[in-house]
Amino acid sequence: MRSGIQSPVYDKFAQLAGTLLNPSVEEWKQQGRRVMGYFCLFIPEELFIAAGFLPFRMRGIGSCGTAQADAYFDSKNCYFVRHCFDQALTGQYHFLDGLVVGTGCDHIRRIYDNWQHAPLKTPLLHLLNHPRTMGTPEMQGEPMISYYRAQLARLKERIENEFGVEVTVPRMRKAIKLCNETRRLQRQLYELRKADHPPITAAETALVMLAGTSAPKEQYNNDLRVLLAELVASPGIKRDYKARLMIVGPAIEDPNFYDLIERGGGCVVVDDTCFGARTGSAVVDEMSEDPLRAIAKFHVLDTVFCPKINGAHVQRIKVIADAIQDYRVGGIIGQGYVACDPWGTSYALLGPHLKAAGTPFLRLDREYVSTESGQLQTRIQAFLETVGGQV
Amino acid sequence: MNINPMDQPVDVYKQLKADFADLNANSFQGKMTEYVKAGTPIVACNDDFFPELFAALDLPYYFTVRQGLEGAFHVGKGPEAVDGYNELGGSSSLCSLQKAAAYLLARGLLPQPAAIVMTSTSCDGQTAVNEQMSNYKPWAAAAKISLDASFEKDEASMVYLGRQWLQVIPFLERATGRKLDWDRFKEVCEESNRQCELLFEFQELRRAKPSPVRAEWGFIAYMGVRWAACGKIEGTAWLERLFATTEQRVKDKKGIDGITEKIRYSWFDILPCWSDKLFPRLEQTFGAVNLVDLYGYNAPWPVIDTSTKESIFTSLAKRFLIGNPMTRQIFSLSSVYAGDAAHIAKNFRCDAMIMPSHVGHKDGAASHKIVKDMFRDLGLPFLVVGCDVFDERYMTPDVVFDKIAAFFEASGLANE
Numbered sequence: 177m178r179s180g181i182q183s184p185v186y187d188k189f190a191q192l193a194g195t196l197l198n199p200s201v202e203e204w205k206q207q208g209r210r211v212m213g214y215f216c217l218f219i220p221e222e223l224f225i226a227a228g229f230l231p232f233r234m235r236g237i238g239s240c241g242t243a244q245a246d247a248y249f250d251s252k253n254c255y256f257v258r259h260c261f262d263q264a265l266t267g268q269y270h271f272l273d274g275l276v277v278g279t280g281c282d283h284i285r286r287i288y289d290n291w292q293h294a295p296l297k298t299p300l301l302h303l304l305n306h307p308r309t310m311g312t313p314e315m316q317g318e319p320m321i322s323y324y325r326a327q328l329a330r331l332k333e334r335i336e337n338e339f340g341v342e343v344t345v346p347r348m349r350k351a352i353k354l355c356n357e358t359r360r361l362q363r364q365l366y367e368l369r370k371a372d373h374p375p376i377t378a379a380e381t382a383l384v385m386l387a388g389t390s391a392p393k394e395q396y397n398n399d400l401r402v403l404l405a406e407l408v409a410s411p412g413i414k415r416d417y418k419a420r421l422m423i424v425g426p427a428i429e430d431p432n433f434y435d436l437i438e439r440g441g442g443c444v445v446v447d448d449t450c451f452g453a454r455t456g457s458a459v460v461d462e463m464s465e466d467p468l469r470a471i472a473k474f475h476v477l478d479t480v481f482c483p484k485i486n487g488a489h490v491q492r493i494k495v496i497a498d499a500i501q502d503y504r505v506g507g508i509i510g511q512g513y514v515a516c517d518p519w520g521t522s523y524a525l526l527g528p529h530l531k532a533a534g535t536p537f538l539r540l541d542r543e544y545v546s547t548e549s550g551q552l553q554t555r556i557q558a559f560l561e562t563v564g565g566q567v
Numbered sequence: 568m569n570i571n572p573m574d575q576p577v578d579v580y581k582q583l584k585a586d587f588a589d590l591n592a593n594s595f596q597g598k599m600t601e602y603v604k605a606g607t608p609i610v611a612c613n614d615d616f617f618p619e620l621f622a623a624l625d626l627p628y629y630f631t632v633r634q635g636l637e638g639a640f641h642v643g644k645g646p647e648a649v650d651g652y653n654e655l656g657g658s659s660s661l662c663s664l665q666k667a668a669a670y671l672l673a674r675g676l677l678p679q680p681a682a683i684v685m686t687s688t689s690c691d692g693q694t695a696v697n698e699q700m701s702n703y704k705p706w707a708a709a710a711k712i713s714l715d716a717s718f719e720k721d722e723a724s725m726v727y728l729g730r731q732w733l734q735v736i737p738f739l740e741r742a743t744g745r746k747l748d749w750d751r752f753k754e755v756c757e758e759s760n761r762q763c764e765l766l767f768e769f770q771e772l773r774r775a776k777p778s779p780v781r782a783e784w785g786f787i788a789y790m791g792v793r794w795a796a797c798g799k800i801e802g803t804a805w806l807e808r809l810f811a812t813t814e815q816r817v818k819d820k821k822g823i824d825g826i827t828e829k830i831r832y833s834w835f836d837i838l839p840c841w842s843d844k845l846f847p848r849l850e851q852t853f854g855a856v857n858l859v860d861l862y863g864y865n866a867p868w869p870v871i872d873t874s875t876k877e878s879i880f881t882s883l884a885k886r887f888l889i890g891n892p893m894t895r896q897i898f899s900l901s902s903v904y905a906g907d908a909a910h911i912a913k914n915f916r917c918d919a920m921i922m923p924s925h926v927g928h929k930d931g932a933a934s935h936k937i938v939k940d941m942f943r944d945l946g947l948p949f950l951v952v953g954c955d956v957f958d959e960r961y962m963t964p965d966v967v968f969d970k971i972a973a974f975f976e977a978s979g980l981a982n983e
Binding site: 247248249250252253254257279281282283285286288289290293303305307308309310311312319320323326483484486487488489490514515516517518519520521522523524525527539541 | 652655656657658659660661669673685686687690691692694695696697698699701702711712713714715717718719723724727730731897900901902924926928929930932933934935936937940951953
């Protein structure tokens, strides 16, 4: 769904989001510079920027199937992982100079093993251990922060040694500021959606956010500032909708999923998804004397987590409660892939909680691509009918 | 209980099973109902880590996922629990055992704990149960601690987990009123060392050709000294008798009674709850003997170094992450998983490998190609089945049998 926005900057974002080897990546590579791919959100792109790399958040965009990947992963494995890996096997990730895989979930960490086994010839392949619990409140993130800092230090050393670069403290500080600026700007984008008539649709927002996963940060930030100025000056999309909604769950790459909801009469005003609002949920301490520790603390304690982290449910409840208040959300759609146990299980907690709170909740299991299914459409429309009267 | 292995009755293994049942009845798990009635503080855990600590504290504990076995599948209520979980709206792809455990939890059928100890192991499903336990309202008053285990297996990662466990002691003492006697703890650890050494030796015996016992004995031995009687001398004595009896069979070159061993294979996963509908049929039809499963695997059990408090916990971390089956194979690289399969194939002189590909084992499903390629290089027939080792409705034992039968025939093993 389009807002009717006439903006060359937005068009650029849409182009960046639409392919893996997008114009930004191509230009970057033509300059002889390096690209570092990474799975998932808790891998610090600040480190890669400080090392002179373009951080590239791994995606499966453009994938039409998983024929190649299915030799490595079976039907019990996550669609996102299979599509991403299929893209790699078919050569779409040839531009990577390195890949850092986090130990997040059972599916993603096996990308490391299979990447190595295939073998896909990426100069650097690294498995990064990320703590999977926030501990208890009394622990205040320790010893997880110290452990993750040590893991990051090891990765930093490896990058320095294998690529002959130096990741200095000033460079890291600069990278932290740059990434924080991206986070702040992205939050401003979401702020605009608090309006009765947001100036940008959910699908368009998704493309802007996705563009940020594969564009040089300076360029992205500059473009996003321009877009924000344009959106602030715009009157908002004049349309009637049945309900203001929040989308929760893992990665959504296909903007058609949002379109499906908005065409049915919903207005998606906020989300808690991997490529969405979770990206900019907090900032890294810019003043810390130890930038690496500041980054570690951010990823262990401060950011918003997905359910593979123990303790995330309590945090999610708060994120949702705040969103209901701030964005005047009338209903929640929890989406995910069939094989995703962390999200699937979390909905068994979230559903009853929202029901008790009187917040309408719809759970959708979906494919990674082809989200335009009639079945989904029917379920969404039925949900919107039930929510509609409450807004 | 006192049997001289040199003068064994014919049904000595029957007796050993009965004695195992006694050990189990006297374990924390076996006496759980009594503890609940007496109001004894109980600890709920998400995994079967560090039983030595609970034994030393004489602190009843259970690990939640195992309750799916004890409280559902072993009492014929597995399918009911699985369906009940599905109705709660959880993850449809979750391991059936975890579904059953989560269902029992949601229905208030698990003992109320005074404390909950959680780690980030072993699989997504297991850690998902952490969230269920942490947020289960009737358990809100229970003290909770959540620890992180690293996927790495280096010394620093072991120290990392070990040090977190050191914090668990004051936590448990506060929550349960128990006080750890370090001398007692050392005694338990030293007894546990003897047990693990013996366990390893017993699993080694099972490599003999013909196989002296069925694969189930690997798991029973594991349960005996890890779950039922960790650090208890009666557990060690039971395992010694099992070892001596089996050693005698090996010396006598005796295989499984009534079976002419023709095909030696490994079922590289958890033994199914419906084993009785599959393995005897394969024995009778093909002389095919399942030698070893994932739990009965002869994993290296690191010795607990009792010289300092920190060394105890660092080595317990090693034992948990490197020795403990499943944690070892799931919570590590595919190369460990595949390496263990290769180790089994070579050391047990297998003619074939069967990877059941249990529906809950996502990490295993993502390692098939790696394992398959390895077995192709080894020149050993290899089959991926795709079943649910707990809930037979996913793929019936008959269908699994047919698949394995076709595999034996296609690979020429059935005719040898």
